[in-house]
Amino acid sequence: MSADEKALPPPVPFLRAARAVFDLSLEEMVWSRKSLVMAGLLLMPVALAVLFRLVANLKHAPAGIDLYGLVVAMYYLRNALPLAALFFATALIADEVEGRTITYLLSRPVSRASILCGKFAAYVVTTLTLTLPGIVVCFFLLVTLRGFSGVAAFVPDLLRDLAVAALALCAYGALFTLLGVLLKRPTIPGLVFLVGWESLANLPGWLPRYTVTAWVRSLISHRPVDEGLAELFQTTLPAGEAVVVLVAITILGLAGAYGIFSRRQFVLDQ
Amino acid sequence: MTRSRLVVTASFAVVSLGIAVALGALVLDPARAAVGPMPGEGLALPAGTRFVVGVDVARFTASPMYQKHAKKADVTPEAFAELEEKTGLRPDRDIDQILIAGAPPSANGPERGVVLVFGRFDRYKISRAIETEAGEGEKKKDVSWKTVEGFTVYLFGEGKGKPGALSFLDDDTLVLGPLASVEEVIANRNGSRKGLAENAELVRLLGTVKPGSTFWMVGDQTLLSRMPSNVPSPMGGGQMTLPALQSLVVTGDLDPEIAMHVTGEARDEAAARQLADVVRGLTALIQLQGGQNPALQSLATAFSVNQEGAKVHLNARLPYELLDQLKALGEKRKATSESADKTE
Numbered sequence: 001m002s003a004d005e006k007a008l009p010p011p012v013p014f015l016r017a018a019r020a021v022f023d024l025s026l027e028e029m030v031w032s033r034k035s036l037v038m039a040g041l042l043l044m045p046v047a048l049a050v051l052f053r054l055v056a057n058l059k060h061a062p063a064g065i066d067l068y069g070l071v072v073a074m075y076y077l078r079n080a081l082p083l084a085a086l087f088f089a090t091a092l093i094a095d096e097v098e099g100r101t102i103t104y105l106l107s108r109p110v111s112r113a114s115i116l117c118g119k120f121a122a123y124v125v126t127t128l129t130l131t132l133p134g135i136v137v138c139f140f141l142l143v144t145l146r147g148f149s150g151v152a153a154f155v156p157d158l159l160r161d162l163a164v165a166a167l168a169l170c171a172y173g174a175l176f177t178l179l180g181v182l183l184k185r186p187t188i189p190g191l192v193f194l195v196g197w198e199s200l201a202n203l204p205g206w207l208p209r210y211t212v213t214a215w216v217r218s219l220i221s222h223r224p225v226d227e228g229l230a231e232l233f234q235t236t237l238p239a240g241e242a243v244v245v246l247v248a249i250t251i252l253g254l255a256g257a258y259g260i261f262s263r264r265q266f267v268l269d270q
Numbered sequence: 271m272t273r274s275r276l277v278v279t280a281s282f283a284v285v286s287l288g289i290a291v292a293l294g295a296l297v298l299d300p301a302r303a304a305v306g307p308m309p310g311e312g313l314a315l316p317a318g319t320r321f322v323v324g325v326d327v328a329r330f331t332a333s334p335m336y337q338k339h340a341k342k343a344d345v346t347p348e349a350f351a352e353l354e355e356k357t358g359l360r361p362d363r364d365i366d367q368i369l370i371a372g373a374p375p376s377a378n379g380p381e382r383g384v385v386l387v388f389g390r391f392d393r394y395k396i397s398r399a400i401e402t403e404a405g406e407g408e409k410k411k412d413v414s415w416k417t418v419e420g421f422t423v424y425l426f427g428e429g430k431g432k433p434g435a436l437s438f439l440d441d442d443t444l445v446l447g448p449l450a451s452v453e454e455v456i457a458n459r460n461g462s463r464k465g466l467a468e469n470a471e472l473v474r475l476l477g478t479v480k481p482g483s484t485f486w487m488v489g490d491q492t493l494l495s496r497m498p499s500n501v502p503s504p505m506g507g508g509q510m511t512l513p514a515l516q517s518l519v520v521t522g523d524l525d526p527e528i529a530m531h532v533t534g535e536a537r538d539e540a541a542a543r544q545l546a547d548v549v550r551g552l553t554a555l556i557q558l559q560g561g562q563n564p565a566l567q568s569l570a571t572a573f574s575v576n577q578e579g580a581k582v583h584l585n586a587r588l589p590y591e592l593l594d595q596l597k598a599l600g601e602k603r604k605a606t607s608e609s610a611d612k613t614e
Contacts, residue, residue: 026274026275026278027272027274029274030273030274030277030278031273031274031277064482065480065482066523066529125278126278128281129277129278129281129282130281132281132282132284132285133281133284133285133288136284136285136288136289137284137288139288139292140288140291148295151292151295152295152296153306153307153480153481153482154480154482155292155293155295155296156296158288158289158292159289159292162285162289218578223531223576223583223585236576236577236578236579236583238579
């Protein structure tokens with residue numbers, strides 16, 4: 001063993017290192033301008049639901065569960081959650097590179113796997129923090145439009161929606177983490193993926209199976225009326241298969257991201 | 271605790287509280303004995319029931335459809351005044367829910383049906399009104415009563431062979447229907463028989479219906495086997511065969527527009543796909559035939575079809591304005607064809 005190698009501190013164990021990165025990243029992520037914007041986006045349905053309860057003629061309002069289903073299926077799962085995942089997950093490594101702070105992380109005696117895992121865990125906690133309260137509050141505001149009785153019947157839907165939202169954030173997050181380590185500027189390709197590729201979910205045949213959104217949509221029980229192609233070819237995939245696929249996307253996305261991140265040399269611009 | 275930790279903790283506290291309240295509602299809700307949208311008392315329906323229809327009267331009477339047609343048909347509070355004076359009952363105010371259950375005629379017996387009405391009844395006034403009716407002139411023999419397992423059952427038209435019957439199951443529940451069905455409901459209510467709980471298939475279907483709709487319906491295979499399997503092809507030239515349905519579940523609302531969700535279960539995925547394709551074909555045809563007519567175009571887009579394994583979901587949202595437009599269109603076409611006939 002050379003004198004230089006002797007001088008190196010021993011590597012920090014994986015879990016301890018990941019926890020340290022998680023703590024650091026959580027501080028940066030939760031209390032940031034980006035989180036404020038995302039909180040606005042993810043909590044907007046709550047504001048609208050409050051407004052609806054104050055302004056709308058509840059006697060003539062549609063069934064509360066239908067409105068809640070619309071919010072979850074159309075707003076959260078199809079739009080807001082993928083967008084939140086895109087903006088947070090692509091930035092996990094890309095922001096460190098852009099801010100030239102990646103050197104500080106990589107020069108510590110921590111493995112790259114622990115950096116990635118710690119950052120991804122911070123992303124999951126941040127997005128869940130911003131998303132789940134919105135869904136819960138919307139549920140109670142909208143489903144109780146005509147009183148609290150009968151709420152019990154929809155509780156399984158709420159629990160399912162929370163679980164699906166978490167799974168969707170993990171799957172999209174892993175995919176966008178991969179994109180974040182793969183590309184220098186991943187936001188535009190990510191948006192193209194969400195707007196373009198994910199539209200395949202509205203086409204007939206096997207094409208929806210190649211999208212994330214079709215699997216996510218299949219897991220919830222709300223089926224609001226669609227328009228256009230989605231109306232004609234709306235397909236629902238088997239729920240069991242959907243869980244397996246989303247978990248697989250999460251694992252493969254993270255594995256792919258680690259594969260690239262662990263080999264990549266980061267040369268910072270001067 | 272840092273600011274970020276505080277935000278995370280607060281957020282998870284909100285979620286935990288929400289879940290705790292939701293689970294509390296699930297455990298403590300007195301309606302948990304209910305099956306889907308059907309109150310627990312509905313389990314007294316006959317075991318041989320093949321379809322159940324439910325109507326939430328409060329929602330129905332609050333809907334624009336009722337408001338519009340009630341005025342036309344003079345079903346106003348004033349029109350109920352006589353009934354209210356006689357029986358103390360004003361249907362739009364006192365009735366909460368109606369359950370209609372039935373079975374098609376079989377080799378063993380005729381068509382059966384029974385109606386359960388839930389609400390607030392003045393038993394004394396209603397009973398008095400029925401008994402007074404029995405004693406009036408020509409109608410004297412039309413109404414009689416007897417006791418079945420401790421319940422007073424009023425019989426209407428006993429001399430005509432198939433008497434209709436009415437009985438109070440309790441202060442809030444009324445049962446109406448043929449005598450045999452009413453007697454069966456009373457026996458089920460008393461626990462002599464298990465009633466609808468024995469009908470596992472229908473109970474399963476009821477469990478899939480979400481409460482909160484203005485109206486709903488579930489029907490099993492026996493009911494659906496009587497529906498025509500061959501229908502005229504929308505493209506003309508012959509007929510096409512529809513795959514048989516194993517079950518049908520319908521839920522709907524009338525406010526602020528007519529919204530319906532129909533779930534049909536076919537025998538397998540291929541049959542469901544065929545059925546979904548037929549419905550899609552029909553909506554596409556309406557869209558094509560609609561041409562530049564915005565009403566027909568809107569009608570075609572009001573429906574959406576979705577297949578999920580062996581199930582086909584049909585969603586429909588029909589605004590009242592669209593129905594008015596379609597009605598006007600139909601009248602216009604009728605008038606055109608009549609004037610064309612006259613010209614010929």
